[in-house]
Amino acid sequence: METPHPIEKWFSGKALAVIQTFVLPTLKQAEELGYWPKGVSRKIRAALNKQNVAKKFAKTHDRNYDHRDHNFGKLEDVADVRGSRWHEAKLRGYNLVVAMSFGQFESAPKLRSLATNLVPFCLVNAELDALATATQWCEDFIPVAELVSLLDSRRPRPTIVCKTLSPTVLENLNKTLSVDLRDVQGCPVEYVWVDRINKKGEKYQISVAVLKWPEGTQHGVSRFSWGSKAGNKQCEACGHAIKDSCNWIPLVGLTPTGPISLWTGKDCAHNLFGCEIDGEAEYKRSEDSVTKTEVAA
16 A cells, blocks of 8 residues: 655545645656646645645634733744733744645745744643644645745746748748748757756756757848847847747748748747747847747746
């Protein structure tokens, strides 16, 4: 018989069934992939928040903002300052009660340290027992919280599939762009993991897409290549300004004289070139159209 996952004890009924049949298998799959499968991260969070067992425990330790001097015995009572000056406390069991009430599993790593620091302020065994339960909750969810955080920093990599261009569209494009296109393909991409540091000084990784333009690719061939008078970069297929970096699609146009780069908007990539786009990336165009880009969901 398979050993239950530590987080299962905090769920029951339908919520537990979702954890067992969807959340845990999906997290395992995502961990093996190194990033979220498309469309699952919000569903995972929603399921992880429905911790009915943890919520029931937290409810029994909630004072409902009644902090008189004689209150003790519940997790919310534990604090480094008690009584009428409870609001001045820097360490509070209340934070653990709130996190367990709403299934805030992301807070588990930080609250684990809080639980340790609260031990000296417990006045009775009932408070120690409650704090031990909350500590176990933190320990059970820390691996999940860390995995979710890692997966959040690694978004699904975009894929671009180009269909065969219609002769009519191709003829019109060549007249508009003043080029001699024969076919269009997605730009080859190589993905690498790069370390980053957030504002808190914590290290995380992101997937960076390095565009691998074919040898001899000519850049800036389209008459829209040089941007508008307002300074905006333009879609090289239709001339409309593209202000959102998530709307760029890098394509390779095949001509009799060699490949050319085509930076197009998503709409043109789909409507004109028949591209099926799965996932998103932020592409920041450089002057020579050779760039690295951070992949975003």
